[in-house]
Amino acid sequence: MFQLKNVVPWGRSFQDYIEMFNLTPEDLELSILDCAGGPASFNAIMKQREKTVISCDPIYQFTPQQIEKRIDETYPIIIDGLYKNIDQFVWEKTPTPEALGEDRLSAMKEFLADFATGKQEGRYREIGFPELPFSDQHFDLAVSSHLLFTYSEQFSWEFHLQSILELSRVAKEVRIFPLVENFTSIKSRHLDSILEALTTGGYETEIQKTVYEFQRGGNELLKVIG
Ligand SMILES: C[S@@+](CC[C@H](N)C(=O)[O-])C[C@H]1O[C@@H](n2cnc3c(N)ncnc32)[C@H](O)[C@@H]1O
Numbered sequence: 001m002f003q004l005k006n007v008v009p010w011g012r013s014f015q016d017y018i019e020m021f022n023l024t025p026e027d028l029e030l031s032i033l034d035c036a037g038g039p040a041s042f043n044a045i046m047k048q049r050e051k052t053v054i055s056c057d058p059i060y061q062f063t064p065q066q067i068e069k070r071i072d073e074t075y076p077i078i079i080d081g082l083y084k085n086i087d088q089f090v091w092e093k094t095p096t097p098e099a100l101g102e103d104r105l106s107a108m109k110e111f112l113a114d115f116a117t118g119k120q121e122g123r124y125r126e127i128g129f130p131e132l133p134f135s136d137q138h139f140d141l142a143v144s145s146h147l148l149f150t151y152s153e154q155f156s157w158e159f160h161l162q163s164i165l166e167l168s169r170v171a172k173e174v175r176i177f178p179l180v181e182n183f184t185s186i187k188s189r190h191l192d193s194i195l196e197a198l199t200t201g202g203y204e205t206e207i208q209k210t211v212y213e214f215q216r217g218g219n220e221l222l223k224v225i226g
Contacts, residue, residue, distance in 0.1 A: 002058040002128075008074050009059060009067060011039035012145070013107040014046070019212035020177040021143045021221060030140035033171055035129065036147035039067060041107040043123055044114035054123055054139070061126040064115045071108055075101065085183045090213050100214075129163035134170040142171035149179050149188035149222075157190045161197055168203060168226040177210065178218035185217035198224060 017023065017040065028051055034042055037055030046053045059067060082089065082097035094100040118124045127133060129147070144167065148160055167174040179191055198205050204225040213219035 002061070004059070004062055004066060004070050007059055007070060008078065009039045009071050009108070010074070010078060010104060010146070011037075011041060011108045011111055013041050013103065013110075016040075016107070016212060017042040017143070017145075020145050020210055021175045022208060022210055027141060031138075033132075033134070033139040033142040033167075035132065035142060035144045035167060037124070038146075039071060039108040039111040040145075041110035041114075043118060044110045047114065047118065047123065052123075054125060055118075056125040056127045056132065058126055058128040060115075060119060060124045064112050067115070068112055071105075075105070081183060088183060088185055088216055090216055093214075130159055130166055132166050132170050136169055137172055139171040140173065142167045142174045143177075144174075145177045148176050149191060150182050152181050152188040152190050157193060160190045160194055164194065164198065164224060165201075168224050172225070174224040174226075175221050176224075177212070177221040178215060179207070179220050179222060180215050180218045183215075185215060187217070191222075195222075202226075
């Protein structure tokens with residue numbers, strides 16, 4: 001069962017999404033699925049710009065108050081984790097863990113302010129990998145960050161493959177970021193064999209550089225076209 005106490009809600013900003021997924025102005029006009037969207041502000045800001053994103057994440061079954069409480073509980077733990085692994089990160093845009101924390105908190109506040117309305121409008125859906133209840137090719141583009149490959153230790157190779165195949169079924173193009181494991185600069189243990197399985201299955205894959213790099217070496221996305 002999905003439990004809030006096991007989730008570390010940490011959401012990035014609209015600008016982070018642009019840089020993590022190499023999103024062009026043309027991409028922003030597409031119908032987009034953000035799977036494992038968590039408390040990121042991408043959906044909220046896209047709505048302000050009158051564009052459509054559907055975000056899915058099991059965390060959306062909880063209330064804004066419950067999610068906010070969990071953010072408050074985990075915040076100092078993440079800051080501590082960043083200090084303990086300080087060399088694994090690039091401190092250019094945000095010079096300290098606290099500055100980064102402020103950046104993330106401001107994005108998460110934008111999410112929290114939008115969440116209740118967005119849920120009513122069907123923009124936040126409490127569903128998740130490995131099964132996505134959408135019809136084939138429902139979306140033009142599916143993006144997913146900081147779950148697949150990031151949590152390679154926690155999620156099996158089979159879970160990764162099934163989830164990526166499902167994203168490729170519901171969207172014409174998939175982009176996943178980053179390809180390194182959590183709190184490290186180490187490439188995901190599943191990446192090479194997942195690429196092999198996708199190629200064997202007839203999918204086109206490409207690894208693209210991104211401007212975004214916070215985890216050292218975490219400056220690549222995986223693009224999959226079915
Ligand atoms: C670290 S957050 C990433 C949020 C956002 N994508 C970003 O990059 O800022 C990871 C999210 O994955 C969600 N998650 C956990 N299991 C999931 C699943 N099976 N399917 C979809 N999302 C899941 C968690 O609830 C959490 O919100």
